[in-house]
Amino acid sequence: MVSYVSALLYGMGGIVMAGMALLVAFQEKLVYVPVLPGLTKSYPITPARLRLIYEDVWLRSSDGIRLHAWFIKFFPDCRGPTILFFQENAGNIAHRLEMVRIMIQRLHCNVFMLSYRGYGASDGYPSQQGIINDAQAALDHLSQRTDIDTSRIVVFGRSLGGAVGAVLTKNNPDKVSALILENTFTSILDMAGVLLPFLKWFIGGSSSKGPKLLNFLVRSPWSTIDVVGEIKQPILFLSGLQDEMVPPPHMQMLYAKAAARNNQCKFVEFPTGMHMDTWLSGGDHYWRTIQQFLDQHVSEKKETESSSNYTGFEGR
Template identity: 80%
Template structure:
């Protein structure tokens, strides 16, 4: 049974990592009296992507937040949070629908979503109605993993990276969500286990490694706070925060 279960897990792993649900947007920013622009992008592999650009006001000088959602639902389900964010931070927000999510075409994968995020950042950098030196990447849960990769790849274009409820890696999530497989099968960060199936994980999203690289090599800015969401406990945020402290201590001693 364990062998069959592992085989099914490998075959259908994307269904566990990505849960876009309905393609329909139950509400739009207009329902919350937010002025917005429908934006259509093309990723580098030709996939058509949808996004909302919600401007605080035409002449507002504040930052622009590039918002990456969690793995379930679509961007419409995050509008309440975004509205609050805009009011409190006086910022504009660009909300991307990953491929396979919302009105975007395609099917989600780590490689695909990574280049989707790049398309969103490239679009923002071409706009003349924002301050491109004040682009802040915000990611929640899966979105934090997406944002971390984007920040690593674009250290000169991202002013800050904010992670909320972000996992350290997908293999590390096995213990959190309670799958009935021995932990040694997957290993994970901080584990001496061989992780014999890790090479079969198509979307590993190793955030802890990416964040470590950002902090050590590129001086990226990280603000991560423990915040429990449905799938990830605060221990994952704590690991990322402790990594930040470790790097800060190392750098201060140089």
């Protein structure tokens, strides 16, 4: 019996040590994937290929990192909403251009696409604080432009981009008018147990069970669930129920946390939506959902409605 218990303890110790080694060595490669397997870091296409009106924008993050972005307009003098788009963790902004092309056509908006540090033509190496700085640089740039309506800036984040967008929205209640989250995780701590199931007993977010012995090793925790509860602006949650990367309950938990304090939240499910294709499989319903959200919360009358205590609440 004693030998059995000893073996069990040694086995658990081995799992913990193996988990620690994996986290220390490979966590950035799991969280940030600037280059897709078999492809190069450079952009495969530019907006010009899709005949989009755009400009190359070069920024400096607060720590001096040089960043690249594309600012794409519906038409040269478009004063509609401007969507600050934050992508998923893998590949670069060029891989999202087809979706953005349809977004511009359907929503009659401008789109600002930022390459995180280490992605695309941007310098540096990705990290949580670094990307938060990058997102702030992009928003500051948009807020200073004179060719857009700066009162109608909307943050749109998918997956990792949702975590980035949530932090930016919370930190800038006076610059961001609304937030859209799609297929976003509660935290990287919770995703560790999804990607490496044997770690779920030793690592996890605030809502998980277990001793969480390895949490201190995670350099990019991205705890979105702790952030959304502090956001005051309207939030639209778009959840693909066939998401093969981020379990759909993560989006349900994010909505529940936000809606407990914010009555301007809306949750919409797409039964056939997967992690990367919810915008495609959702079809007309997907784009109408976003358009209705923008019409309600980011219309040209937003300032007047705010002054008359308009809440704009729409339930799930």
